[in-house]
Amino acid sequence: MGYKITGELTLLGDAQFGPNGVRQYSVIEIGSNVYSKFRAPAGINTYLQKAVHGRGPTTLYVEGNFIYGVTTPEGKTYCWKKEPIGSLFMMMFGIIGLPFMGIGLILIIAASKELAINVGSNALLRQGGLRV
Structure with missing residues (x-):
């Protein structure tokens, strides 16, 4: 599992789409x-923009x-969730493709x-976050 970074969000730099x-x-x-080259999906970006102004x-x-998630200064947690079926297929094809270079x-x-x-x-x- 990932990690958490907590503090006052003061800057979101330029973003490439x-x-x-x-x-x-x-x-x-x-x-x-200061962290560089972090990526965020569109739904999470909305709440990052909100948090930088709070x-x-x-x-x-x-x-x-x-x-993949953000808790805003108001205390609300939002998370991005993708259905795992694509990842499971990718894993399956990866196992099949192991012998091929x-x-x-x-994968x-x-x-x-x-x-x-x-x-x-x-x-x-499970902790009460809202899916975006």
């Missing part, structure tokens, strides 16, 4: 730390460099990252 509405921020400043602590829920390994690693995000999102939902 990627596939499926995912944004990659040049920098994010939260608390006294006062108080914000918590980011992160897997690798992907922000490592292509399967790439297995990508599927594992997506499944880890799914596990983190499920935990937030």
Whole structure:
């Protein structure tokens, strides 16, 4: 499972748009730390924008460099959730593709990252987070 970053969200840098509405921020400043190249899906981006204008602590829920959840200064938690079926298919094709020059390994690693995000999102939902 991922990790949490808590502090006052003071800066969201420039964002590049990627596939499926995912944004990659040049920098994010939260608390006294600066993080670069964090990614966030469109639904989470909305609440990051809200949190940067609020006062108080914000918590980011992160897997690798992907922000899948946010608790705003008002205390509401929002999380992004993707259905795991695509990740499971990717994992299956990865296992089948292992003998073929490592292509399967790439798929297995990508599927594992997506499944880890799914596990983190499920935990937030069980704690009362809202799905976006």
